[in-house]
Amino acid sequence: MISKVLPIYVLWLREMKRLVRSRSRFFSSLFMPLMFLVFLSSGFSGVKFQGIENYTEFLTPGIAAMAVIFSSTFAGLSVLWDREFGFLKEISVAPVSNTSIVLGRIAGSATTATLQAMAIILLSIPLGFSTDFKGIVFSTFFIVLMAITFTGMGIFFAAIIKDFHGFGMVMNFVIFPLFFLSGAIFPITKLPKFVQPLAYLNPMFYGVEGLRMVLTGRALICLTVSSIATLLFSIVTILLSAKVFDRI
Amino acid sequence: MYSIIADCLEKSFEVKAVDCVSFKVKKGSIFALLGPNGAGKTTLTGILTTLIKPDSGYAEVAGFSIEEKLKVREKIGVVFQEPALDTKLTARENLEFHAMLYGMRKKERDEKILRALKLVGLEKWENVVVEKFSGGMKRKLEMARAFVHDPEVLFLDEPTLGLDVQTRRIMWEYIKALRDEGVTVFMTTHYIDEAENLCDEVAIMDRGKIIKVGKVEDLKSEIGEGAVYVEIDNPQKYTHEFEKLEGVKEVTIGEKFIQITGNVDKILPMIFRVLNGVKVRSIKVKNPDLEDVFLKLTGRRFE
Numbered sequence: 056m057i058s059k060v061l062p063i064y065v066l067w068l069r070e071m072k073r074l075v076r077s078r079s080r081f082f083s084s085l086f087m088p089l090m091f092l093v094f095l096s097s098g099f100s101g102v103k104f105q106g107i108e109n110y111t112e113f114l115t116p117g118i119a120a121m122a123v124i125f126s127s128t129f130a131g132l133s134v135l136w137d138r139e140f141g142f143l144k145e146i147s148v149a150p151v152s153n154t155s156i157v158l159g160r161i162a163g164s165a166t167t168a169t170l171q172a173m174a175i176i177l178l179s180i181p182l183g184f185s186t187d188f189k190g191i192v193f194s195t196f197f198i199v200l201m202a203i204t205f206t207g208m209g210i211f212f213a214a215i216i217k218d219f220h221g222f223g224m225v226m227n228f229v230i231f232p233l234f235f236l237s238g239a240i241f242p243i244t245k246l247p248k249f250v251q252p253l254a255y256l257n258p259m260f261y262g263v264e265g266l267r268m269v270l271t272g273r274a275l276i277c278l279t280v281s282s283i284a285t286l287l288f289s290i291v292t293i294l295l296s297a298k299v300f301d302r303i
Numbered sequence: 304m305y306s307i308i309a310d311c312l313e314k315s316f317e318v319k320a321v322d323c324v325s326f327k328v329k330k331g332s333i334f335a336l337l338g339p340n341g342a343g344k345t346t347l348t349g350i351l352t353t354l355i356k357p358d359s360g361y362a363e364v365a366g367f368s369i370e371e372k373l374k375v376r377e378k379i380g381v382v383f384q385e386p387a388l389d390t391k392l393t394a395r396e397n398l399e400f401h402a403m404l405y406g407m408r409k410k411e412r413d414e415k416i417l418r419a420l421k422l423v424g425l426e427k428w429e430n431v432v433v434e435k436f437s438g439g440m441k442r443k444l445e446m447a448r449a450f451v452h453d454p455e456v457l458f459l460d461e462p463t464l465g466l467d468v469q470t471r472r473i474m475w476e477y478i479k480a481l482r483d484e485g486v487t488v489f490m491t492t493h494y495i496d497e498a499e500n501l502c503d504e505v506a507i508m509d510r511g512k513i514i515k516v517g518k519v520e521d522l523k524s525e526i527g528e529g530a531v532y533v534e535i536d537n538p539q540k541y542t543h544e545f546e547k548l549e550g551v552k553e554v555t556i557g558e559k560f561i562q563i564t565g566n567v568d569k570i571l572p573m574i575f576r577v578l579n580g581v582k583v584r585s586i587k588v589k590n591p592d593l594e595d596v597f598l599k600l601t602g603r604r605f606e
Binding site: 061072076148149151 | 400
């Protein structure tokens with residue numbers, strides 16, 4: 056019997072080769088979060104949110120998280136492309152378990168998402184964001200776990216929607232609501248009272264708060280809570296996506 | 304020794320796609336499922352390659368029950384009807400990743416990949432991204448990939464669908480070469496000539512059922528009826544004599560010809576005996592083909 060680890064590495068390697076081969080897509084995917092960062096931080100620079108001294112400092116971790124969730128949800132959903140172009144079948148008849156396939160894909164997209172988020176954080180420094188080396192190192196914890204969670208979620212939705220048409224629906228009805236309920240671009244305390252509890256069910260909320268804490272030292276919830284919540288969400292989605300993978 | 308044993312496999316979607324199918328495939332032979340589109344061939348292939356779970360029935364591939372998915376998968380190679388390559392990768396990378404998924408070590412990989420690429424004549428293209436390949440080249444590469452890991456059984460779903468005549472012949476040669484190396488080949492086809500020229504045994508499948516299994520020659524001589532068409536003067540003079548011959552099914556006469564239907568191999572010598580000394584202008588023999596066999600068995604024309 057072939058080991059479970061090797062296929063994970065092979066599938067990760069495949070993602071990396073594809074990433075290197077389509078570098079332009081990698082850079083163009085940075086464009087949207089960077090626009091958000093540049094325009095929001097300059098547009099709202101004069102606006103005073105209660106309890107926030109510097110909006111760029113508040114916004115940057117949120118935008119890094121945004122880059123992660125969009126990129127990794129997309130990566131998870133892209134198993135639909137693999138199915139369409141047959142590559143999924145090639146893997147399905149190989150002596151490899153579903154768990155290995157899912158973990159391989161998650162490893163690949165988590166790497167990509169981490170690179171993107173790091174690029175956002177580094178590019179935000181000349182725009183007025185200040186952090187330290189330690190913050191950047193610790194931020195990888197949240198970035199990687201968020202990438203795992205949302206790749207898993209993408210795979211989960213790929214199994215449910217089964218075709219490309221559902222893709223826009225997932226973006227509109229799942230990803231954008233989670234994004235706006237995460238406190239990435241404004242504090243959730245500004246939302247109506249009855250909406251706020253929803254944020255506490257949102258995996259991205261804990262990711263954003265955790266990132267904000269390690270990068271800027273200020274956040275709504277403490278580091279222990281955000282770390283544990285982010286970790287739990289990632290484990291649950293890995294298990295869930297491995298379970299539904301058969302149905303894709 | 305059998306590489307595939309199927310015992311009353313069944314699978315229903317909206318209709319019964321596979322309806323109590325049983326057969327055996329000898330190790331080292333080429334076995335074809337012949338049937339029109341929609342006969343259930345792809346579903347049956349899916350069951351045997353562990354992609355589709357049958358509703359009931361039992362099957363064994365390369366000595367393992369299809370329930371033991373991973374064990375079966377280690378022993379088989381598959382070429383699907385639709386292309387299943389990663390088009391962003393090069394030919395070699397596609398084979399390399401495949402070989403790695405099957406747990407092959409670097410040295411063995413290099414050796415087997417080269418051998419596979421050579422067999423299908425793509426060694427010069429190994430570092431080209433698959434996007435740039437033609438349809439025929441992609442199919443060849445898929446063939447190469449399917450046997451990189453030395454499978455015991457190779458599954459080919461319509462391996463020559465949409466290929467030009469020349470490439471088809473080349474594919475047939477590869478398939479025969481693999482059989483000669485001891486690989487068991489299970490393929491589906493809806494091309495009569497492919498089944499006749501390539502396969503050791505044929506199973507005729509229609510509407511989810513296998514209606515006949517056997518060697519091509521046996522199927523033809525058992526059920527297939529040919530015809531002998533003789534151009535002579537006064538054919539009516541001989542009608543009675545021909546009708547008396549053993550194995551003759553039907554005698555039809557025209558003004559200057561007579562057509563005798565039956566098992567050609569058996570009746571031809573007797574026809575010559577009857578015609579001894581008669582002035583014959585021409586004789587044509589139409590051998591039965593699998594199309595006739597299909598027609599005879601189902602009462603319908605192929606497709």
